[in-house]
Amino acid sequence: MSVRDLLRERVYELLGQRAYQAFHRGYLRGRVQSHTHVGDTARYTPIQYLPPDNNHTDLVSSDINLSSPRGTNLCPNSFDPVILGDDRLKDIEASDWRKVDGVAIDSCAPYLPALREFHSVDVYSSGCVVITGDGRLVHHQSIASSWLMRSIRLSKMLSNILYTAVNLFLLCMLQAWTNAEFYSAIAQMEPLLETQKQIIEGLDKYVTREKKRIAVLTSHLQVHKAEYERAMEDIPDYLGDPVNVFKLIKRLTIDLAEIDYNIIVGAANIRNMAVKREDLKYPTTDDLAGAAQALTRLQNIYRLDVRDLADGVLSGFQGRPLTAADCFDITRTLYNNTDYNNTLAWSMEALRKFKEESNIEHTMTESEIMEYIIFSHFYIGDVKSALEWSNKLLELDPDHPEARNNILRFEETIKEQEQENRTEKKQSSDVEMISYSTKLKYNALCRDEKKIPSEITKRLRCRYLMEHHPFLRLAPIKVEQVYIQPDVYVFHEVISDEEIESIKNLSLPRLQRALVERETGKREKAYYRVSQSAWVNSTESEAIARLSWRVADMTGLSMQSAEPLQVGNYGIGGQYDPHYDFSQDFSEGVGNRIATVMFYMSDVALGGATVFTELGLSVFPIKHAALFWMNLLPSGEGDRATLHAGCPVLRGSKWVAINWLHEVGQELLKPCSLDYQEEKN
Ligand SMILES: O=C(O)CCC(=O)C(=O)O
Ligand SMILES: [Fe+2]
Known part of the structure; x- marks a missing residue:
């Protein structure tokens, strides 16, 4: 097949009947070009087919992007045929240069769909030259310019829509925020994985679209640059060539329109991304703050090294290391929470990782990390270190807008401090609810470091409980005594997997941050109770009703005045600081909480013990077991030896179900067939 035949075939294929006729009528000349694909952008290199009689073959751009703005490559093949014959050029020069009044045809239609959509003219195609329905050739600048105007209006409209969409999105998120908290319960985190899945899908599509769009823009950029460089070599020579003039105009009209269109499409892409998010659940900055605090809590209580934590090492478990960006986000969150000691530790990690990750493009700078180091030093009260780091910052970034002022400020502060001979240590704004010694005991017990005295351990017994109900004669309960006076028991295998599942399912939709x-x-x-809980009633499910009977059998107490079951779930770092379960005020009605029965509905991989700080007792959760103790002395007064806590979960998810039994109804009963703990003097 001759090149000309090939050309004819391609013209027909690409442009349809009308163009084919135009071609035959001699309106079209062309040349076949070889092409290579760079991503979605086809680059064209002319091969020789130059009709000997035609002096204007160079009119064809040799570097045209054929990707459509919507991502479909309308002209995937190597054809760029719109060449004006001499006679047609004359026509154009004479009159119709800027007029479009019919059907346009040409080689390639990068923004054809847009033209169709925004113009009432039936535009078949577009390009540097159009052939009107009656066979006239016109430069289609008029299409391009009116389209440009429309683009501007459209882009304004799009930005308005985008603005509204973003607002709507924020509004929806706000609505979701009012009742959702994620970090305080592992059970709440699952929907976030669905959110993540949706984000992946949306983002994937978005990135693909954007890549195509950027490829189009990149290709234009390259053409513009190359032509500009060529022009700069010899401006009079360049502009003296009519073809160059034409091409320059074309670039600044049609090509520019395409560039503009692609930018508008970008805005529309963003809008589509935002709209998709309405139905999903998103954590808030409060969740972020909570999760960062949880990390520092784990660090403090389990004596974790920040460096280990940053490297993903959790008490010997090798997990996923954090990146410099992660450490920096933790830094900022802690700083906003005015937790300057931890801010300092994490900003140092951010800096270390930032230097290690020299091959990664970061959104934050080394200077920004150093700013956090400087100000956490300052707020901790270590102004000398703040000064030292400010000098380092100035060395790194001599134009830093604040560094010099800060140095002056710190130097003055140091002088003042020396004069007054004092150093002001600013404290974290957290108010401790428990004494420092209790805190230390709590931390040690969470780490399982304390041991109960041997005079207690040697008296502890395990036995089968059979006496409270005839049924127990057949299926006695395994009771392990873990402390004496106050008596603390673990009942083993007292809740089944089915019961656990049914209780979890019932409570899951009701879980809310525990108050x-x-x-x-x-x-x-x-902050000292970080978990989520839900109340479930024994009338709501057979499993709960059964459990309620079992509690009565286990404890020998009446459920007459018991509270509904409270189901609790802890997230990572979730905990409950030392507290009493009894009320310290006079309790009317059903009386005070006489006893606590806590079912463990999960094992916990690491951490999460229930600890009694006055007793030195740590009980680690065992799935299917229940912990039981009496909160009141026989006098009805609260037993302060029952001060207890739920340690932070270091790894895993902790589920508990708690029954608090009240005084009313217990008058004639004795718990567990054992005596109340002795009243202490
Ligand atoms: O989760 C724990 O181990 C303790 C919970 C507790 O003491 C409570 O909720 O009152
Ligand atoms: Fe408690």
């Missing part, structure tokens, strides 16, 4: 009662009587969130 604590303030002195004012108001129930509020508190």
Whole structure:
């Protein structure tokens, strides 16, 4: 097949009947080009087919991008045929240069769909030259320019829509935020994986679209640069060539329109991304703060090295290391929480990792990390170190806008401090609810470091409980005594897998951040109780009703005044600081909480012990078991030896179900066939 035949065939294929006729009528000349594909952008290198009689063959751009803005390559093949014959050029020069009044045809239609959509003219195609329905050739600048105008209007419209979409999105998120908290319960985290899945899918599509778009823009950029360089070599010579003039105009009209269109498409892509998010659940900055605090809690209680944590090592478990960006995000969150000691530790890690990750493009800079180091030093009260780091910062970034001022400020502060002979240590804003010695005991017990005295351990017994119900004669309960006076028991295998599942399922949709009662009587969130809980009633499910009977059998107490079952789930770092279960005020109605029965509905891979700080007792969760103790002395007064806590979960998820039994109904009963603990003097 001759090149000309090939050309004819391609013209027909690409441009359809009308163009084919035009071609035959001699309106079209062309040349076949070889091509290579770079991504989605085809680059064209002319091969020789130059009709000997035609002096204007160079009019064809040799570097045209054929990708459509919507990502479909409308012209995947190597054809770029719109060449004006001499006679047609004359036509154009004479009159119709800027007029379009019919059907346009040419080689390639990068923004054909847009033209179709935004123009009432039936545009078949577009390009540097169009052939009108009656066979006239016109430069289609008029299409391009009116389209440009529309693009501007459209882009304004799009940005308005985008703005509204973002607002809507934020509104929806706000609505979701009002009742959702994620970090405080592992069970709440699962929907976030669905969110992540949706983000992956949306982002994947978005990135693919954007890559195509950027490829188009990149290709334009390259053409612009190359032509500009060529022009700069000899401007009069370049502009003296009419072909160059034409091409320059073309680039600044049609090509520019395409560039503009691609930018608008980018905005539309973003809008589509945002809209998809409405139905999903998103954590908030409070969750981020909670998760960062959880990490520092684990660090403090389990004596974890920040460096280990940053490298993903959790008490010997090798997990995923954190990146410099992760460490920096933790740094910022802690700083916002005014936790300057931990900010310092994490900013140092961020800096270390930043230097290690020299091959990664970071969104933060080394200077920014150093700023956090400087200010955490300053707020801790170590102004000398703040000064030292400010000097380092200035060395790194001599134009840093703040460094010099900070140095002056720190130098002055140091002088003042020396004069006053004092150093001001700023404290973290957290108010400790428990004494420092209790905190230390709590931490040690969480690490399982304390041992109960041998005079207690040697008296502890394990036995089968059979006496409270005839049924127990057939299936006695295994009771392990873990402390004496106050008596603390573990009942083994007292809740089945089916019961656990049914209770979890019932409570899952109701889980909410657990609250604590303030002195004012108001129930509020508190950093010292980080978990989520839900109340479930024995009338709601057979499993709960059964459990309630079992509690009565196990303890020998009445359930007459018991509270509904409280189901709790802890997230990573979730905990409950040392507290009493009894109320310290006079309790009316059903009386005070006389006893606690806590079912463990999960094992916990690491951490999560229930600890009694006054007793030196740590009980690690064993799935299917229940912990039982009496909170009140026989006098009805609260037993302060029952001060207890739930340690932070270091790895895994902790599920508990707690029954608090009240005084009313117990008058004639004795618990567990054992005596109340002795009243202490
Ligand atoms: O989770 C724990 O181990 C203790 C929980 C507790 O003491 C409570 O919820 O009152
Ligand atoms: Fe408790």
